[in-house]
Amino acid sequence: MNPNSAEGRLERLAALPLRENLRGASPYGAPQIDVPVQLNVNENTHPLPAEVRAAILAGVEGTLETLNRYPDREFTTLRAALARYLGHGLDADHLWAANGSNEVLQQILQAFGGPGRTLMSFPPTYSMYPLLAAGTDTRYVAGTRGPDFTLRPDDAAAQVREQAPDVVIVCTPNNPTGTATGLDVIEAVYAATEATRSIVVVDEAYAEFAHTGTASALELLPGRPRLVISRTMSKAFGMAGTRLGYLAAAPEVTDALRLVRLPYHLSAVTQAVALAALVHADALLATVEDIKAQRDRIVTGLDRLGLTPTPSDANFVLFGPLADPTAVWHGLLDAGVIIRDIGLRGRLRVSAGTEAETTAFLDRMVELAAAGVAIPAP
Template identity: 65%
Template sequence: MGRVTSLDDLPLRDDLRGLTPYGAPQAPLPVALNVNENTHPVPDEVADDILDGIARALREVNRYPDREFTALRQAFATYLGHGLTAERIWAGNGSNEVLQHILQAFAGPGRTVFGFGPTYSMYPLLAQGTGARWTAGTREDDYSITADEAARQVRATDPDVVLLCSPNNPTGTPLGFDVVEAVYEAARGVVIVDEAYHEFAPHDAASALTLLDGRPRLAVSRTMSKAFAFAGARVGYLAADPAFIDALRLVRLPYHLSALTQAAAVAALRNSTTMLRMVDEIVVQRDRITATLVALGYAPHESWSNFVLFGGVDDPKAVWQALYERGVLIRDVGIPGHLRVTAGTEAETTAFLDALASISDPSPAASVGSAS
């Protein structure tokens, strides 16, 4: 019997050949600030409540979970506010699965998914995985988007799905409501505002949830991975018109959210006030990173997220490697002259800033702090 030795030996879909799977470098370093995790642990009192909920769910784990995850949807509706009800909420195993459900329902072969690049690197992979075509629009030099230009690009592309990351990953750039409104009016298909990092925006920054009424093709997605320090639990969710939610039921797998996941998420949401105290601490460290990067001669971009993208790096690969050798892992997102760092705890932030200040840019006649 012959032995399969590579993907070339398998009848893989032609449009998947040559692709590489998504993934950031993983390494056992003391300070890992590369994947925008909330590096604060779940508070002990909240962890105890979550464990109690999981323990109760375990007593019935021989049965399938609530397929409609009713209690969790109600908990999300209560947390989000804005008059939302459970019938307008959807959830999945991380916001990536929620976005995948959207593309399975509204994209697919022969259809187009559109976003403004650079943006979240999973968008094109999700489009590819559902057989859709990904098309990237453009942003201004500071990564912002104007309403008129956004609408023009959407009309020119005529996509079936538009993905608007707000604030944007990997740049941290906020997105004005005028852009969302203009894109919605210009689009024939559905429009998704991905608010994965919304809790890190200024307290007076409104959510696109305020735009949902009267816009049945609009959805706003969120995640518990960032603000709730729940990356390992894998819980994402969205709010939309009830008919939009019905469309997602057509493509989800049966019982896709386990009883243990539902119990853990409900308990975390029940303790949202305690959980969100971490957000303010992270914002302090994010702003500290920005100020120190400026002092070191770098060019950080405005960020409403839990990370900072900074330019002025003459040799990103060399600087990334030098930090790695000092036990600090950050992210090279492929934007020339830039690196991205997650805002961690005070100690982790200090370790990153000290390491960055201690190294010299390996490029000729330049220091790490010099702007390119």
């Protein structure tokens, strides 16, 4: 066997003293294929405005003279800026940030999960949740959703009471389905954890894309010390390369995360970039309405093809069931368009891009439908 082959590397991995719960596991990963239209990982595909690029350059330049020193460990200025952006009466003590919302969630599990404890979420949902559980040696419990991918307050609460998890994550708008979860569900789930004193995390990574009038769980924070709202600058802000996720919670939750975070975990450069972006939040978020329009355009276009898109409050659309989703995925790739096969039977997910990118996707779908490739499952 070639030691450098995939099989050889797996054999060498198996020989290491790996934790038992990681044996046979697969890492997170979406295909990274360089094609003209990349609509597979829910990025904001609009380029940064010139004024924002200039502000970021100036902010980074301001850090250069002190790069030989550790950054502000408490990133106090950034936390205050994030609090101002969120509003709802929050201040810096309520905010925490890390290198992407995945690290935020990992720190939550490091503090409140771990051996002998459980994490519960409601698949189909973000595929990183069980991976984060495995990485922190937290047992993962999968709840269920309705056939339309929604959660009902009574059903979600009953599942939580039955499983009594230590941490619950509700993703809204949910990835990969795009469905929003009402505040009544969050209230019911939180109430169901009173006996176990569980942490309830609401992952609002796509909150800025929700339809007008959709309420944020930030409204529920007062009086709920175990409620955590997770956000990111990767999506609506178009800052995926910055790796800046954050949360809002009671100050004692952020105190708990200080016990597990690595020293100086946010670099001076990351803090400078995020601060510049927040100063120019209006310019960055100006693309959100266009993305929402393209999302709704995708829903309309796929509906005309009879492909049953799921109503979405995010910057992506789930559609299907398809007769042959693999053939559709490859048919799009052949035309230079990549979308996501998220492993949900018969369904694919496409991000809403620019008008030109959305047009390229929809035009190719029309071609594939005419060729008998993009057709509904019988």
